[in-house]
Amino acid sequence: MALGKDYATQECSIARALEVVGERWTLLVIRDALYGVRRYNDFLVHLGIPRAVLAARLQALTAEGILEKRRYQESPPRDEYVLTDRGIALWPTLRSLGLWGREHFGESRLRWFRHADCGTELGPYGECPRCAMIVPVPDVEMAPGPGLDRDPADPVSRALLAPRRLLEPLDTDPRRPVDGHPQEPEGGGRGPGGVADAASGSGRSAEGRPV
Numbered sequence: 001m002a003l004g005k006d007y008a009t010q011e012c013s014i015a016r017a018l019e020v021v022g023e024r025w026t027l028l029v030i031r032d033a034l035y036g037v038r039r040y041n042d043f044l045v046h047l048g049i050p051r052a053v054l055a056a057r058l059q060a061l062t063a064e065g066i067l068e069k070r071r072y073q074e075s076p077p078r079d080e081y082v083l084t085d086r087g088i089a090l091w092p093t094l095r096s097l098g099l100w101g102r103e104h105f106g107e108s109r110l111r112w113f114r115h116a117d118c119g120t121e122l123g124p125y126g127e128c129p130r131c132a133m134i135v136p137v138p139d140v141e142m143a144p145g146p147g148l149d150r151d152p153a154d155p156v157s158r159a160l161l162a163p164r165r166l167l168e169p170l171d172t173d174p175r176r177p178v179d180g181h182p183q184e185p186e187g188g189g190r191g192p193g194g195v196a197d198a199a200s201g202s203g204r205s206a207e208g209r210p211v
């Protein structure tokens, strides 16, 4: 018997939430949106997700009011996806889920999440133990942890190497400095077949750089 898409027999708010965010990839799309990813191609290269699946997830999350589609370029038309308050409200859930995964499955720490005002690591619900407050999501600073690849291939992972605040729109311009070290000039370090070239062939230059 095929697995049903919803939990029609379940009168439970967890079941209702899972109808919206329980499909494979969905929470990772939301995680990336919290990290500041907004553009289709950036989700695509960072997640390594099939295009059709990404399109379906973005459409579903927009329909559920978790993401909002915003036009950022008219010619050619390009939209980006920005978390709504309903989407941002999933942050403590993702924070807890990440800690749970690390504690029970031994994942290495990829990122630190700190209160930007005082530098204290957040607790499992997004709270700052030092300031005794739930930290507003824009005041959460993320920084690379010891388990994070410091030489990633894709431009989104490279942009995420620098400490940054959650929700801050991601700049994936390949020329931007990472960790204070300027990158090679365009074409200087990445010849044909390099990530920058491969990405530009799929329309990345139109979508992935600041306008």
Ligand SMILES: [Zn+2]
Binding pocket: 115, 117, 118, 119, 120, 128, 129, 130, 131, 132
């Ligand atoms: Zn604090």
